[in-house]
Amino acid sequence: MSRKKSAKGKVGANSPSKSPSGKSSGKITKSYPGIAPLNGVVHPSRPPISNSSEFYDIAFKVMLVGDSGVGKTCLLVRFKDGAFLAGSFISTVGIDFRNKVMNIDGVKVKLQIWDTAGQERFRSVTHAYYRDAHALLLLYDVTNRASFNNVQAWLSEIHEYAQQDVVLMLLGNKADSTHERVVKREDGEKLAKEFGVPFMETSARSGLNVELAFTAVARELKHRSMKDPSETFKLQEYVNKEMRGAGCC
Numbered sequence: 001m002s003r004k005k006s007a008k009g010k011v012g013a014n015s016p017s018k019s020p021s022g023k024s025s026g027k028i029t030k031s032y033p034g035i036a037p038l039n040g041v042v043h044p045s046r047p048p049i050s051n052s053s054e055f056y057d058i059a060f061k062v063m064l065v066g067d068s069g070v071g072k073t074c075l076l077v078r079f080k081d082g083a084f085l086a087g088s089f090i091s092t093v094g095i096d097f098r099n100k101v102m103n104i105d106g107v108k109v110k111l112q113i114w115d116t117a118g119q120e121r122f123r124s125v126t127h128a129y130y131r132d133a134h135a136l137l138l139l140y141d142v143t144n145r146a147s148f149n150n151v152q153a154w155l156s157e158i159h160e161y162a163q164q165d166v167v168l169m170l171l172g173n174k175a176d177s178t179h180e181r182v183v184k185r186e187d188g189e190k191l192a193k194e195f196g197v198p199f200m201e202t203s204a205r206s207g208l209n210v211e212l213a214f215t216a217v218a219r220e221l222k223h224r225s226m227k228d229p230s231e232t233f234k235l236q237e238y239v240n241k242e243m244r245g246a247g248c249c
């Protein structure tokens with residue numbers, strides 16, 4: 001059942017460049033080599049999801065969205081490399097992607113994770129990616145009230161551009177920043193409930209719930225694709241159970 005493809009993150013002439021670490025990355029650099037102008041609007045090219053040197057059974061595209069500075073890139077780096085990008089904040093330019101294959105109950109689920117730029121000037125680039133996304137992780141920063149207030153606008157955007165059945169989860173990031181916190185966990189929970197979206201707090205710094213967020217999404221996507229009617233999967237219930245199991249919250 002497993003497949004192996006030889007091409008490694010290549011997108012023809014619009015190939016994303018490799019990250020400095022040499023790992024598979026879809027970084028679109030400042031000169032926008034992966035962005036092709038179309039009808040006057042810049043549209044990034046998308047690598048086919050099958051381009052990977054890793055074995056997998058099923059593959060999905062996951063997008064990270066949210067205001068600039070909420071920690072999207074750090075969350076992805078924490079998940080992929082288990083490290084925290086401390087130091088000066090380098091805002092993402094355009095869009096970037098990383099692949100990770102997870103083992104979900106014996107099934108190899110490949111996630112192609114797109115890290116979008118939160119800055120307004122890249123919004124048209126991000127819009128072009130929504131329709132291909134199977135799942136969206138919408139982040140806000142618990143130390144930044146404006147990023148929380150903007151969640152509703154992000155949800156409207158998602159509603160407009162993403163597929164109707166996209167898997168969506170709201171993440172309140174930087175939960176480690178106890179002293180700087182201005183958004184209570186209950187506020188995040190309330191908002192998520194209002195919009196019927198699964199929710200949890202995360203920390204790219206400490207690693208809190210980072211693996212869980214991606215695992216929950218991968219499980220939901222795997223469940224949907226397997227279409228086994230005897231099996232039911234409720235994302236929020238799974239998250240709550242796993243968080244309790246880890247002695248969290």
Ligand SMILES: Nc1nc2c(ncn2[C@@H]2O[C@H](COP(=O)(O)OP(=O)(O)OP(=O)(O)O)[C@@H](O)[C@H]2O)c(=O)[nH]1
Pocket residue numbers: 066067068069070071072073074075085086087088089090091092093116117118119173174175176177202203204205206
């Ligand atoms: N304390 C703390 N700081 C974090 C966390 N995640 C990210 N940061 C910091 O927040 C800043 C922004 O993080 P990024 O991951 O670059 O933010 P981003 O959402 O990718 O921003 P854009 O690329 O501009 O959209 C950096 O200085 C990080 O070190 C976290 O969980 N806890």
Ligand SMILES: [Mg+2]
Pocket residue numbers: 072073074090091092115116117118
């Ligand atoms: Mg970024």
